[in-house]
Amino acid sequence: MSVSDGQVFDPVLLNTFLIRKKRCRVYFHRGTLIWESQGSPYTRHMLPLSDVMAVQYVHSTDKSHCCPGLEVQNGSNIDDKPFGEHTSVTAPRHTSFILHYAAKGTKNTWRHDTVTLNHTDPRQVASWVKTIRNYLSGFKNRPKRLLIFVNPYGGKKIGLKIYEKQVKPLFLVAGIEVNAIITQRQFHARDTLLNCSFDNIDGVVCVGGDGTFSEVFNGLVLRTARDNGVDHNDPDVQLPPPLLRVGVIPGGSTDTMAYCFHGTTDIETAVLYVILGDSIGLDLCSIHSNGNLLRYYSSVISYGYLGDVVRDSEKFRWMGPKRYDYSGFKKFISNNGYEGEITLLADTCSPSRGPKCLENCVRCQSQTENKPDKTALSQGEWKTFRGKFFMVNGANVSCACSRSPNGISPYCHLGDGCVDVVIIKHTHMLNNLKLLLRLSSKVKNLFDLPFVEVHRAREFTFRALPASVSDTEFALPRLIPGTSVWNCDGEVQWETNIRIRVHCQLLKVFTRRSQETKEEPSCKICSF
Numbered sequence: 001m002s003v004s005d006g007q008v009f010d011p012v013l014l015n016t017f018l019i020r021k022k023r024c025r026v027y028f029h030r031g032t033l034i035w036e037s038q039g040s041p042y043t044r045h046m047l048p049l050s051d052v053m054a055v056q057y058v059h060s061t062d063k064s065h066c067c068p069g070l071e072v073q074n075g076s077n078i079d080d081k082p083f084g085e086h087t088s089v090t091a092p093r094h095t096s097f098i099l100h101y102a103a104k105g106t107k108n109t110w111r112h113d114t115v116t117l118n119h120t121d122p123r124q125v126a127s128w129v130k131t132i133r134n135y136l137s138g139f140k141n142r143p144k145r146l147l148i149f150v151n152p153y154g155g156k157k158i159g160l161k162i163y164e165k166q167v168k169p170l171f172l173v174a175g176i177e178v179n180a181i182i183t184q185r186q187f188h189a190r191d192t193l194l195n196c197s198f199d200n201i202d203g204v205v206c207v208g209g210d211g212t213f214s215e216v217f218n219g220l221v222l223r224t225a226r227d228n229g230v231d232h233n234d235p236d237v238q239l240p241p242p243l244l245r246v247g248v249i250p251g252g253s254t255d256t257m258a259y260c261f262h263g264t265t266d267i268e269t270a271v272l273y274v275i276l277g278d279s280i281g282l283d284l285c286s287i288h289s290n291g292n293l294l295r296y297y298s299s300v301i302s303y304g305y306l307g308d309v310v311r312d313s314e315k316f317r318w319m320g321p322k323r324y325d326y327s328g329f330k331k332f333i334s335n336n337g338y339e340g341e342i343t344l345l346a347d348t349c350s351p352s353r354g355p356k357c358l359e360n361c362v363r364c365q366s367q368t369e370n371k372p373d374k375t376a377l378s379q380g381e382w383k384t385f386r387g388k389f390f391m392v393n394g395a396n397v398s399c400a401c402s403r404s405p406n407g408i409s410p411y412c413h414l415g416d417g418c419v420d421v422v423i424i425k426h427t428h429m430l431n432n433l434k435l436l437l438r439l440s441s442k443v444k445n446l447f448d449l450p451f452v453e454v455h456r457a458r459e460f461t462f463r464a465l466p467a468s469v470s471d472t473e474f475a476l477p478r479l480i481p482g483t484s485v486w487n488c489d490g491e492v493q494w495e496t497n498i499r500i501r502v503h504c505q506l507l508k509v510f511t512r513r514s515q516e517t518k519e520e521p522s523c524k525i526c527s528f
């Protein structure tokens with residue numbers, strides 16, 4: 001349905017056009033364009049306008065695409081003039097128009113595709129273009145002006161190239177105005193969002209990795225709290241959700257968040273999702289220590305092995321994404337486990353069983369934006385665990401990525417107001433190896449390993465042991481012997497003793513989500 005001037009139109013059009021050198025009958029009804037060939041072989045295409053990015057006249061003096069013999073079809077019961085105002089149609093010169101649309105590809109990807117429709121009568125072409133444009137303008141969720149942060153430094157350092165070659169041209173086609181900022185330093189994106197004007201912006205997009213996305217939502221959430229007079233340091237505060245939606249275009253090393261949103265790290269898919277304007281609510285977690293907010297995170301916070309890896313790998317950034325393999329190996333060999341205490345408010349739902357969080361996820365849809373489920377909170381039970389750990393994780397999303405198709409917690413949900421606390425106890429090196437192999441498996445997950453425990457929680461705290469070290473000492477940006485650091489969305493967080501709280505669906509992210517993928521063993525022999 002197209003909504004214009006308070007009126008709802010459900011236009012019907014029918015004509016014969018020349019498409020890809022074939023005469024085709026073309027219908028437009030109930031938001032779907034259908035074209036079927038008139039000769040053999042018979043072909044039929046359906047294109048919902050919700051997948052169409054733009055419609056344009058073809059500005060060409062080349063008449064070869066014109067199609068003598070195609071006359072206007074005035075079917076008796078077909079409304080060829082949906083608005084009854086052909087006289088006001090301007091530019092009756094063009095004999096063809098082009099539709100730019102998103103076409104489904106393989107493995108959760110979408111591609112930009114086009115179809116050109118030719119007709120001898122420019123009035124018919126103008127009428128179709130006007131009707132389709134009217135219909136598209138009814139999609140109020142589509143952004144018209146975007147602020148874009150491009151990180152030239154993340155991943156393989158090709159963020160700028162990605163933006164110029166793959167992002168900008170598509171936004172141009174879709175008629176989206178962009179204001180692009182190339183980040184010059186760490187925290188550039190966050191600091192800009194803390195102070196810039198949000199007038200005339202419909203969304204913020206980042207071209208970069210998880211660190212860049214993290215800067216964007218940290219900036220937006222802090223700015224929104226400040227604008228609303230909310231104290232972000234209060235761990236129990238109800239945070240106001242940012243009004244701007246965020247687009248995530250992969251340009252980093254792991255791009256876990258892009259993968260969890262879209263089911264792929266394909267750049268074109270991510271750009272098309274921003275253009276088409278659908279969005280979902282993402283939980284964000286706040287990390288507090290000693291009465292202060294440290295930051296917000298969206299993917300995972302990991303203490304122990306992954307904390308050690310991120311701290312070490314920063315020194316080898318020149319290696320690119322390979323630095324994680326190098327530091328991963330070093331820290332795997334040297335891991336002796338870390339002592340700590342975890343206290344969590346457990347949710348009643350089991351995190352070790354499905355369904356997975358995919359397109360139209362029922363669990364996420366049942367949650368109200370930014371309002372924790374009060375019943376679940378009152379039913380929650382406080383639990384404490386103390387011991388020596390290889391790793392402790394607070395997963396806000398599954399953390400699936402191309403290297404780990406199931407991620408740390410495959411049944412974790414993006415917007416259910418919970419975090420999955422995955423506790424991996426200290427055992428021997430063979431078990432640690434088994435764990436890492438499981439993390440790269442397409443079929444198996446961690447949860448049937450006897451040294452792994454998982455709990456779904458609404459909040460949790462962690463305290464590094466031995467307790468003889470004071471909290472103030474832990475807060476220093478240096479390593480205390482016998483302790484690790486936190487890996488927070490891929491960045492080092494030095495404070496070890498923290499409290500995590502989940503803010504249900506605090507951020508809106510542009511995506512249509514991933515569909516279910518067929519699960520096949522990556523290794524046929526051991527099915528790891």
Ligand SMILES: Nc1ncnc2c1ncn2[C@@H]1O[C@H](COP(=O)(O)OP(=O)(O)OP(=O)(O)O)[C@@H](O)[C@H]1O
Nearest residue numbers: 154155183184185186208209210211252253254255
């Ligand atoms: N011009 C710049 N110079 C140096 N650092 C920058 C610059 N622009 C952004 N940064 C910082 O680069 C860091 C890494 O960026 P990002 O997370 O996007 O890439 P990555 O770490 O390679 O990818 P991933 O997080 O997906 O593994 C971020 O913390 C960001 O603040």
